[in-house]
Amino acid sequence: MYEEKFVVDNAEGLHARPASKLVELAGKYESKVEVVYKGKAVNAKSILAIMGAGIYSGSEVLLRVEGPDEQAASAELSEYMSNLPD
Template identity: 40%
Template sequence: MQKFTYVITAVQGIHARPAGQLVNVAKKYESQIMISAKEKTADLKKILALMSLGVKQNEEVTVSVTGTDEAVAVKELKQFFANNL
């Protein structure tokens, strides 16, 4: 398992458009990808679960990736967070 944390810098937090894009990135991988924020955890491949976290600007999220392609998934997800959130 690999994990990383990230503080959301986007003014609107994780709103609909980046959430949809993030889910699409996660769905490319076989690994199980979970995101945690404010003591809640959601499957990053499910947009409604992600949106239910209600992540806002300056909140920290932790992304955990478990599976055969976890190293590649973590690399792309980190890049997505840095460029979009």
């Protein structure tokens, strides 16, 4: 299992555009991908789950990846989370 903390450092947080890109990237992998915010884990392959979490700019989140391709998934998703677009 891979876990890494990130601070959402773009201007608007995980709103529609960055959330949909996260869902697109996570969906490429077989591994289970979750974003944990305020103690609640949400499915990073679901736009409704991500948007419903209400993750704003400055929020600390934990990215959790577990499964057969977790190494490749965590590398790509970590890069994305480190450089979130506005």
